[in-house]
Each structure stands twice: as structure tokens, then as C-alpha cells.
Amino acid sequence: MAQETADRPASAAVLVIGDEILSGRTQDVNTRYIANYLAQIGVDLCEARIVPDDMAAIVEALNALRSRYTYVFTTGGIGPTHDDITADAVARAFGVDIGEDPRAIALLRERFSEGELNPARRRMARIPKGAELVFNAISKAPGFWIGNVIVMAGVPMIMQNMMDVIGPQLAAGPPVLVETIEANGVPEGAYAEGLEEIARAHEGVSVGSYPAFTSAGFRNQIVLRSRDAALLGRAAEAARAMIKALSKELAR
Amino acid sequence: MAQETADRPASAAVLVIGDEILSGRTQDVNTRYIANYLAQIGVDLCEARIVPDDMAAIVEALNALRSRYTYVFTTGGIGPTHDDITADAVARAFGVDIGEDPRAIALLRERFSEGELNPARRRMARIPKGAELVFNAISKAPGFWIGNVIVMAGVPMIMQNMMDVIGPQLAAGPPVLVETIEANGVPEGAYAEGLEEIARAHEGVSVGSYPAFTSAGFRNQIVLRSRDAALLGRAAEAARAMIKALSKELAR
Numbered sequence: 001m002a003q004e005t006a007d008r009p010a011s012a013a014v015l016v017i018g019d020e021i022l023s024g025r026t027q028d029v030n031t032r033y034i035a036n037y038l039a040q041i042g043v044d045l046c047e048a049r050i051v052p053d054d055m056a057a058i059v060e061a062l063n064a065l066r067s068r069y070t071y072v073f074t075t076g077g078i079g080p081t082h083d084d085i086t087a088d089a090v091a092r093a094f095g096v097d098i099g100e101d102p103r104a105i106a107l108l109r110e111r112f113s114e115g116e117l118n119p120a121r122r123r124m125a126r127i128p129k130g131a132e133l134v135f136n137a138i139s140k141a142p143g144f145w146i147g148n149v150i151v152m153a154g155v156p157m158i159m160q161n162m163m164d165v166i167g168p169q170l171a172a173g174p175p176v177l178v179e180t181i182e183a184n185g186v187p188e189g190a191y192a193e194g195l196e197e198i199a200r201a202h203e204g205v206s207v208g209s210y211p212a213f214t215s216a217g218f219r220n221q222i223v224l225r226s227r228d229a230a231l232l233g234r235a236a237e238a239a240r241a242m243i244k245a246l247s248k249e250l251a252r
Numbered sequence: 253m254a255q256e257t258a259d260r261p262a263s264a265a266v267l268v269i270g271d272e273i274l275s276g277r278t279q280d281v282n283t284r285y286i287a288n289y290l291a292q293i294g295v296d297l298c299e300a301r302i303v304p305d306d307m308a309a310i311v312e313a314l315n316a317l318r319s320r321y322t323y324v325f326t327t328g329g330i331g332p333t334h335d336d337i338t339a340d341a342v343a344r345a346f347g348v349d350i351g352e353d354p355r356a357i358a359l360l361r362e363r364f365s366e367g368e369l370n371p372a373r374r375r376m377a378r379i380p381k382g383a384e385l386v387f388n389a390i391s392k393a394p395g396f397w398i399g400n401v402i403v404m405a406g407v408p409m410i411m412q413n414m415m416d417v418i419g420p421q422l423a424a425g426p427p428v429l430v431e432t433i434e435a436n437g438v439p440e441g442a443y444a445e446g447l448e449e450i451a452r453a454h455e456g457v458s459v460g461s462y463p464a465f466t467s468a469g470f471r472n473q474i475v476l477r478s479r480d481a482a483l484l485g486r487a488a489e490a491a492r493a494m495i496k497a498l499s500k501e502l503a504r
Binding site: 018019020021022023024025026027028029031032033035036037038039045046047048049050051052053057079080081082083112116118119120121123124138155156157158176178188189190192193195196199206207208209210211212213223225 | 270271272273274275276277278279280281283284285286287288289290291297298299300301302303304305309331332333334335364368370371372373375376390407408409410428430440441442444445447448451458459460461462463464465475477
């Protein structure tokens with residue numbers, strides 16, 4: 001495991017909370033959105049987990065992840081129904097009290113009349129003690145930020161709104177730059193050895209190869225990622241040259 | 253935590269392996285596919301994790317999951333390139349040797365000529381000792397099954413092909429039945445309390461409420477899941493009656 005240093009990039013995990021993902025009802029799209037967002041601001045997404053709406057499962061995953069990464073982003077389980085238990089689970093994980101937060105009630109009043117603000121909707125104002133609220137313009141029901149854990153909605157549009165609020169406050173680093181090289185004509189097994197050499201010769205560049213099966217057959221891409229633009233450029237040049245040479249060889 | 257009993261349904265976890273998912277390049281669709289597949293054959297998917305192409309991360313996640321669930325399904329990292337380290341990680345997690353498997357080489361020979369079967373492609377025949385191969389008709393490169401861990405490709409079409417091979421061998425239970433109730437006109441916060449009562453009155457039915465934000469505003473669905481058809485029917489009837497009553501009330 002790499003040594004923790006002051007100039008090591010911030011790390012992150014995503015914790016997706018919800019029975020609907022594990023039952024197959026709903027396709028999780030939040031992890032990918034957060035992954036792309038974090039890559040752009042230079043935070044490394046190192047792990048993601050999906051757990052059900054279950055107190056013990058959420059608390060255990062939260063504690064495992066928050067002790068290990070700079071940030072933990074959760075999505076889901078902060079609505080008004082009985083299965084929305086994320087806020088209570090976060091309070092339990094941190095060992096803090098939870099109760100109705102007057103700031104959150106004030107936000108809900110912007111959307112709901114006094115008569116509409118029934119006990120179920122007031123549940124959305126339950127916030128662990130010591131947390132900062134995370135606003136969203138769409139539903140008004142806030143997420144929150146406590147310690148290194150950022151709690152967001154599961155509805156993608158609301159989660160994305162919250163991410164835009166939080167983003168500027170995150171410890172950002174140099175963004176991860178990406179070079180994608182199409183290897184269409186060349187099979188993965190033909191360039192794998194050359195690619196490994198390129199990976200070895202360019203430490204600091206992460207080198208991946210991704211086949212996809214399309215109606216036209218396998219379509220391979222080589223993806224190079226680095227925070228160092230010059231190094232990335234040299235690795236990309238080497239990969240393009242390799243593919244070009246192999247294409248010629250295969251065409252013979 | 254529920255007591256382990258002989259007639260408790262089989263449980264499962266998914267372990268998605270690949271930098272490309274955590275970088276945001278690729279949308280994981282395998283977890284949802286496996287989730288739906290398992291629900292249909294009565295296996296409970298309890299957790300999913302996404303880890304990078306990193307030996308320590310894969311081994312740690314594998315050991316955590318395989319000790320806890322009936323099955324662990326992995327996807328990704330069994331191709332010919334240097335970043336494909338899943339087979340080696342599984343061997344390390346189980347503490348068994350790994351080497352070129354003659355059965356796997358025979359499969360690869362169906363696709364590749366002797367000249368094409370270079371060291372990179374032979375990597376796809378590295379199988380932990382004691383594992384059973386999992387065939388796929390598309391790429392020929394096999395997945396494998398060792399202990400309670402089933403190792404599959406990351407390319408969705410190949411993974412799905414492998415799932416069809418494995419499915420009939422899994423310890424299946426009664427499928428999970430689903431009732432979905434549209435609550436379009438009624439806001440979540442208006443039916444949350446009634447829904448909680450329905451959940452309490454129908455133990456054995458998992459009750460969820462899922463808002464989605466569409467161009468027409470929020471669109472809510474109540475989803476009821478159970479292995480007991482009669483119980484599920486009663487819960488669904490109660491939920492429909494509640495929504496109907498609330499719709500009338502709101503229309504007044």
C-alpha cells in the first residue's frame with residue numbers, strides 16, 4: 001500500500017444505499033456520475049459499495065469506508081418513507097444524536113405548507129448533530145456533511161444538484177487526464193505484451209485495455225490516465241505507434 | 253442479524269473489478285443484470301462492491317464477501333492484458349496455486365491458431381488449482397468457479413453467457429415476486445405514514461417507495477417484494493386502496 005503523504009491526492013469511496021439497486025429494479029447511475037465528477041477535480045475514487053436499506057449493513061460499510069478514505073459519498077435513503085434510514089445510520093456510525101434540525105425544517109417550509117408538513121415529511125429534517133446541511137434546489141430536502149461523510153439523495157437529478165453545491169468545497173488536486181486510443185483492427189491479445197511494456201516504461205500512467213462487443217465484433221480501446229500531461233503524451237504516442245505497427249503487420 | 257437456518261434462501265454478493273468503472277469511463281451494467289437474474293431464481297443479492305485492478309483490494313474484498321455469503325460473483329479482469337489480475341487475486345485469496353490449465357488451453361485453441369496463441373492470450377488460461385471452468389460461446393476464454401466464488405468476464409455479453417451456464421447449478425429458492433403500484437398523483441410524503449403501517453402489517457413483504465424526477469415532475473412507485481404470493485397480494489391490495497383514497501382526498 002502506498003505511503004500516505006501530504007501531497008497524495010484526496011481519495012474517496014461511494015456508498016450506494018437502497019434495496020432497489022440490489023433487487024435489480026433500478027440501475028445505479030450515481031456512482032458513475034460521482035466518479036466522473038471526482039476525476040475532473042482530481043479526487044481518486046478508490047471503491048464503491050452497494051448495501052440494502054439495513055441499519056447494520058449501512059453502519060458497517062460507513063465505518064469501514066470513512067476510516068480509509070478522505071471522503072465518503074453516500075446516495076439514497078434520505079426521503080420521507082420508513083425505509084429511508086440513512087440519516088439514522090450515519091448518526092449511529094458517528095455515535096452522535098439525531099433530531100429534527102430547525103435549519104432543515106426552514107428549508108422544507110419553502111416547499112410545504114404547515115398542513116403539508118406531516119410527520120413523514122418532517123423525517124427529512126432529521127439530521128445528525130454537528131452536520132452541515134447540503135442544499136438542493138429541486139426538492140428542498142437537504143443532504144448533509146458530517147466528518148468526512150457527505151450524504152446525498154438517491155434521485156440522480158437531486159444528487160447531481162448536491163454535488164454541484166459540494167464540489168467547490170472539496171480538497172481538489174490536479175485533474176486526471178485521459179487519452180483514449182482506438183485499437184479497432186487489432187485484437188487485445190495481439191497488443192497485450194506491447195502494452196505491458198508501455199505501462200512499465202511510463203510509471204505514473206495507468207494503462208487499461210477495454211474490449212467491448214458490438215454488432216461489428218470486438219472493439220478495443222486503450223485508455224491511458226495520468227496527472228502528468230507530458231508523461232501521458234509520451235505514453236499515448238508509444239501506444240499509437242504500437243497499434244499502427246501491428247495494424248500494418250496484421251494487414252499483410 | 254437473522255438466524256442462519258437450513259431453509260433460509262441462498263445469499264450472494266457481486267464484486268465488480270476494474271479501474272474503468274471507478275474512473276467513470278464505463279457504466280457498470282453487470283450488477284443489475286446479475287441482480288435480476290438472482291431475484292428470478294430466488295437467490296438474495298445482499299451487497300455489491302466495486303474495486304480497482306489492484307491485488308490487495310481484490311483479495312481483501314473477496315475474502316470479506318466469500319466468508320459472508322453463499323455465492324460471490326465477480327466480473328472483470330480475466331482478459332489477456334497486464335491489468336487483468338483477477339485469476340491471480342482469486343488464487344491468492346484461496347491460498348492455492350495458479351497455472352496454465354490444459355482444459356482452458358484446449359478451449360482457446362478452438363478460437364486461436366497455434367501462432368496466435370501468444371503468451372498474452374495464454375494468460376487467459378491461468379486458472380487457480382481446483383477450480384471448475386465456466387464456458388462461454390463468444391470469446392471461448394473461460395471463467396471459473398472455485399469454492400463459493402464464480403469468476404466471470406467483464407464484457408456484459410460474455411458475462412451474461414456465463415450466467416446462463418452457471419444459473420442451473422445454483423441453489424435456487426422460490427423466486428421473489430414483485431408488485432409495483434403507481435402512485436403518480438400522490439406525493440411520497442402524503443402516503444409515507446400509511447405505507448409504514450402496511451409494511452408493519454405484512455411482515456415478510458419488503459416495502460419500498462421510489463420517486464423519480466421526470467419531465468412531468470416527480471413520479472412515485474411503491475414496490476412490494478415477497479416470496480409469499482398470497483401475502484404479497486394482500487399487501488398490494490392495501491397499498492392500492494390507500495393510494496386510491498389519498499388520490500380522492502387530494503382531488504377535493
